[in-house]
Amino acid sequence: xxxxxxxxxxxxxxxxxxxxxxxxxxxxxxxxxxxxxxxxxxxxxxxxxxxxxxxxxxxxxxxxxxxxxxxxxxxxxxxxxxxxxxxxxxxxxxxxxxxxxxxxxxxxxxxxxxxxxxxxxxxxxxxxxxxxxxxxxxxxxxxxxxxxxxxxxxxxxxxxxxxxxxxxxxxxxxxxxxxxxxxxxxxxxxxxxxxxxxxxxxxxxxxxxxxxxxxxxxxxxxxxxxxxxxxxxxxxxxxxxxxxxxxxxxxxxxxxxxxxxxxxxxxxxxxxxxxxxxxxxxxxxxxxxxxxxxxxxxxxxxxxxxxxxxxxxxxxxxxxxxxxxxxxxxxxxxxxxxxxxxxxxxxxxxxxxxxxxxxxxxxxxxxxxxxxxxxxxxxxxxxxxxxxxxxxxxxxxxxxxxxxxxxxxxxxxxxxxxxxxxxxxxx
Ligand code: S3P
Numbered sequence: 001x002x003x004x005x006x007x008x009x010x011x012x013x014x015x016x017x018x019x020x021x022x023x024x025x026x027x028x029x030x031x032x033x034x035x036x037x038x039x040x041x042x043x044x045x046x047x048x049x050x051x052x053x054x055x056x057x058x059x060x061x062x063x064x065x066x067x068x069x070x071x072x073x074x075x076x077x078x079x080x081x082x083x084x085x086x087x088x089x090x091x092x093x094x095x096x097x098x099x100x101x102x103x104x105x106x107x108x109x110x111x112x113x114x115x116x117x118x119x120x121x122x123x124x125x126x127x128x129x130x131x132x133x134x135x136x137x138x139x140x141x142x143x144x145x146x147x148x149x150x151x152x153x154x155x156x157x158x159x160x161x162x163x164x165x166x167x168x169x170x171x172x173x174x175x176x177x178x179x180x181x182x183x184x185x186x187x188x189x190x191x192x193x194x195x196x197x198x199x200x201x202x203x204x205x206x207x208x209x210x211x212x213x214x215x216x217x218x219x220x221x222x223x224x225x226x227x228x229x230x231x232x233x234x235x236x237x238x239x240x241x242x243x244x245x246x247x248x249x250x251x252x253x254x255x256x257x258x259x260x261x262x263x264x265x266x267x268x269x270x271x272x273x274x275x276x277x278x279x280x281x282x283x284x285x286x287x288x289x290x291x292x293x294x295x296x297x298x299x300x301x302x303x304x305x306x307x308x309x310x311x312x313x314x315x316x317x318x319x320x321x322x323x324x325x326x327x328x329x330x331x332x333x334x335x336x337x338x339x340x341x342x343x344x345x346x347x348x349x350x351x352x353x354x355x356x357x358x359x360x361x362x363x364x365x366x367x368x369x370x371x372x373x374x375x376x377x378x379x380x381x382x383x384x385x386x387x388x389x390x391x392x393x394x395x396x397x398x399x400x401x402x403x404x405x406x407x408x409x410x411x412x413x414x415x416x417x418x419x420x421x422x423x424x425x426x427x
Contacts, residue, residue, distance in 0.1 A: 006393030011248025019231035033074035037221035081107030100171030103134035156181030164189035176215035265313030300326030321367040330364035341382035
């Protein structure tokens with residue numbers, strides 16, 4: 001098991017265009033290329049375990065993938081049956097979106113993942129897909145992977161989801177593209193909208209009106225993608241928190257998506273007192289630009305709205321809560337319990353180990369800011385827990401166990417960290 005020991009640092013400056021490319025957009029670019037006529041061109045694809053698994057699956061499904069080290073070109077002549085089991089590794093996005101993509105494909109497919117993914121709930125996609133005719137099954141009547149899919153014809157639907165989940169929404173939109181009529185999907189709160197932006201850019205007939213997305217079935221194939229993947233705001237956020245908790249620090253993240261469904265955690269950090277500015281530079285599928293974060297004293301905050309817009313950043317945000325003056329409360333965030341780890345229990349347990357006073361609720365937690373203390377904590381196999389507590393270590397020193405999971409989303413995390421610390425950390 002890989003462990004990392006990190007020592008405290010003083011004020012630092014970092015300006016970087018090397019934050020890991022966006023994971024959500026990378027997964028989608030590889031999958032959606034399978035719906036296009038001709039070759040899709042993808043620049044700056046995330047070369048991390050989760051997204052490389054997706055690329056591998058796309059190959060197993062018959063696509064030709066050419067990679068010159070910078071640009072990945074994907075050419076597909078339709079989805080074909082794979083003789084191999086399709087391994088999504090640690091990725092819930094991979095597994096759930098492939099359910100939607102494969103629900104209508106000709107053939108039989110088996111999706112699996114690592115021990116963590118095989119424990120995560122899949123009923124949220126298998127149930128609505130089955131209700132429109134998909135033939136999906138798995139352990140616990142289709143709730144747990146491995147999942148088997150026998151492609152079938154899908155009925156048009158009007159579906160109202162109880163969870164604000166981009167994974168569920170995307171799976172249903174992908175299914176809708178080959179359903180037998182116009183489909184509508186309603187969500188309780190807007191979740192990240194990369195699928196809608198990218199598919200519309202490829203020519204899909206997809207209309208968004210507030211919380212309702214209407215999708216017309218595809219008439220033939222879509223136009224290919226030509227995309228440069230922006231930096232991932234969820235990965236960038238670890239360094240934003242580092243700047244926000246180390247007095248005198250200043251971080252600029254270049255070329256990151258400024259999509260409002262993705263930068264809410266930066267807005268919360270700003271509401272806590274951090275000095276943050278956003279510079280829009282281009283708009284191609286997504287608004288893209290730079291974010292600068294400068295240290296300023298932090299105070300507590302209540303986080304209870306737009307939870308799906310910052311669900312992935314809550315572990316790192318909790319390190320800012322622990323360093324702030326006063327109390328911070330997270331509510332309505334029960335979804336945290338079904339991420340790569342139960343992030344309510346892993347954040348609460350690890351913060352307590354660092355001497356912070358935390359109260360746990362079923363749907364969140366309350367952190368009383370204080371003095372973070374050096375501790376030995378585990379990642380519980382969750383990349384975002386690992387990186388959050390390494391960032392806490394920049395303030396107070398830390399030993400973090402089980403850090404190999406960082407490779408699922410941010411393989412060059414330690415290179416960037418070393419540019420702050422000047423020390424080579426074991427990884
Ligand atoms: C993702 C959606 C979110 C997020 C995950 C990536 C996506 O999950 O937590 O890391 O790419 O669609 P949910 O849609 O389940 O909330």
